[in-house]
Amino acid sequence: MRVLIVGSGAREDALSWRIAESPSCDAVFAAPGNAGTASRGVNWEVAATDGKGLAERCVREAIDLAVLGPETAIAAGVGDRLRDAGIAVFGPNRSGGRLESSKIFAKRFMERHEIPTARAAVAHSLEAASKALEEWRGPVVVKADGLAGGKGVVVAPTVEAARAILADWYGGGRVPGGGSDVLIENRLEGREVSVFALCDGRAIAPLGAACDYKRAGDGDTGPNTGGMGAYSPPDGFPDDLDDRVRERILGPLLRGLCAEGEEYRGVIYCGLMWTAQGPYVIEFNARFGDPETQALLPRVGGDFALLLHSVARGAMDLSLATLSQRRCVGIVLATDDYPRSNTALQGLNGDVSLAEGCRAFWGASQRVDATVSTSGGRVLTVTALGDDLAQARLKAYEAVRRLAGRLGTDALTYRTDIALR
Numbered sequence: 349m350r351v352l353i354v355g356s357g358a359r360e361d362a363l364s365w366r367i368a369e370s371p372s373c374d375a376v377f378a379a380p381g382n383a384g385t386a387s388r389g390v391n392w393e394v395a396a397t398d399g400k401g402l403a404e405r406c407v408r409e410a411i412d413l414a415v416l417g418p419e420t421a422i423a424a425g426v427g428d429r430l431r432d433a434g435i436a437v438f439g440p441n442r443s444g445g446r447l448e449s450s451k452i453f454a455k456r457f458m459e460r461h462e463i464p465t466a467r468a469a470v471a472h473s474l475e476a477a478s479k480a481l482e483e484w485r486g487p488v489v490v491k492a493d494g495l496a497g498g499k500g501v502v503v504a505p506t507v508e509a510a511r512a513i514l515a516d517w518y519g520g521g522r523v524p525g526g527g528s529d530v531l532i533e534n535r536l537e538g539r540e541v542s543v544f545a546l547c548d549g550r551a552i553a554p555l556g557a558a559c560d561y562k563r564a565g566d567g568d569t570g571p572n573t574g575g576m577g578a579y580s581p582p583d584g585f586p587d588d589l590d591d592r593v594r595e596r597i598l599g600p601l602l603r604g605l606c607a608e609g610e611e612y613r614g615v616i617y618c619g620l621m622w623t624a625q626g627p628y629v630i631e632f633n634a635r636f637g638d639p640e641t642q643a644l645l646p647r648v649g650g651d652f653a654l655l656l657h658s659v660a661r662g663a664m665d666l667s668l669a670t671l672s673q674r675r676c677v678g679i680v681l682a683t684d685d686y687p688r689s690n691t692a693l694q695g696l697n698g699d700v701s702l703a704e705g706c707r708a709f710w711g712a713s714q715r716v717d718a719t720v721s722t723s724g725g726r727v728l729t730v731t732a733l734g735d736d737l738a739q740a741r742l743k744a745y746e747a748v749r750r751l752a753g754r755l756g757t758d759a760l761t762y763r764t765d766i767a768l769r
């Protein structure tokens with residue numbers, strides 16, 4: 349099989365690695381790709397959101413399977429365009445992608461199909477939002493409707509704080525993501541966990557689960573980021589997590605998709621809050637998470653490429669891949685000004701090979717002969733497998749220190765408490 353991975357982050361580097369290792373894979377391509385994908389396949393100079401350009405190139409290069417990485421590609425209708433051109437696609441069409449691209453659509457969908465989620469009100473103006481807040485008590489979560497790159501949600505400790513955020517969003521004319529619609533919802537109490545479910549339009553099944561770290565600093569301090577680390581499988585959750593998620597979330601989700609005529613083929617990432625009453629959905633993502641994917645894929649064995657292809661064809665065959673019981677920890681190395689701004693780095697050592705069981709995945713970057721340049725932000729995710737979480741964690745930090753010492757820069761930082769509870 350000839351497989352295209354759409355996107356340019358560390359998630360796409362991990363997907364390209366795992367797919368290239370699959371027995372059925374003959375060649376991997378990435379668009380636009382990064383320094384990692386360039387080392388094992390061909391990068392196309394086509395933007396991840398350019399559906400027309402990607403469709404033409406896929407046909408010309410006889411691509412058998414396209415895997416959509418970023419939400420922006422899905423929301424731009426890249427899945428629709430590629431399917432129109434006869435390409436098998438892992439990733440939903442734009443309409444299925446609304447589960448992620450519109451938080452209001454997702455909330456209404458969950459309400460229609462009785463999927464447990466926080467009680468919410470929708471508002472299209474500051475006036476309506478203020479009115480909705482009049483009856484609210486206690487902490488409230490304010491969410492912009494559209495894709496906002498992780499900057500569209502604020503957990504407000506009080507109704508007054510929520511009012512101030514809304515006044516700022518509407519007053520400055522900049523609701524994150526660019527729309528004018530917001531969701532106001534109850535704060536859920538519990539522990540967060542992410543479950544990746546595969547859906548081929550007819551069946552749905554959990555692939556694996558992970559926990560991630562969103563804040564920039566140790567001890568969950570500092571600003572929100574795209575994600576500073578993750579580990580898989582989650583630790584300290586009930587043993588029957590998969591069964592309970594299947595019954596309460598995935599079952600109703602699939603029934604809802606089918607009832608609404610949505611043939612969803614790809615991964616649905618369920619961001620869950622595990623409450624005293626069991627799992628509640630915080631959000632759905634229509635694609636693999638970053639950095640959770642980097643911590644999940646080292647545990648996956650078998651023919652992952654063929655598994656994704658079976659999902660893309662609407663005939664999911666879970667027996668094609670296996671999931672190891674080993675633990676995996678992923679640590680993100682980011683420039684020290686992230687997420688405030690991005691320092692570009694040049695001339696980094698492009699050889700990031702590590703000891704057995706450890707791997708480094710490049711974020712957005714370019715390979716220039718033996719060196720790598722990046723526009724900054726999240727530069728690398730370093731992962732390690734272990735027999736238990738403590739061992740995986742130890743190995744991952746050892747690998748981070750080793751790598752940091754030979755990259756040729758001292759502008760990178762990382763959290764020191766990933767997978768430490």
Ligand SMILES: Nc1ncnc2c1ncn2[C@@H]1O[C@H](COP(=O)(O)OP(=O)(O)O)[C@@H](O)[C@H]1O
Pocket residue numbers: 466489497498499500501503533534535536537540562619621630631
């Ligand atoms: N109802 C809620 N109760 C408690 N925490 C929430 C709630 N909704 C969101 N959060 C917190 O805010 C974070 C971001 O919200 P999410 O809906 O996942 O938006 P996005 O990932 O698009 O920024 C979540 O990971 C969670 O920590």
Ligand SMILES: [Mg+2]
Pocket residue numbers: 619631
């Ligand atoms: Mg989220």
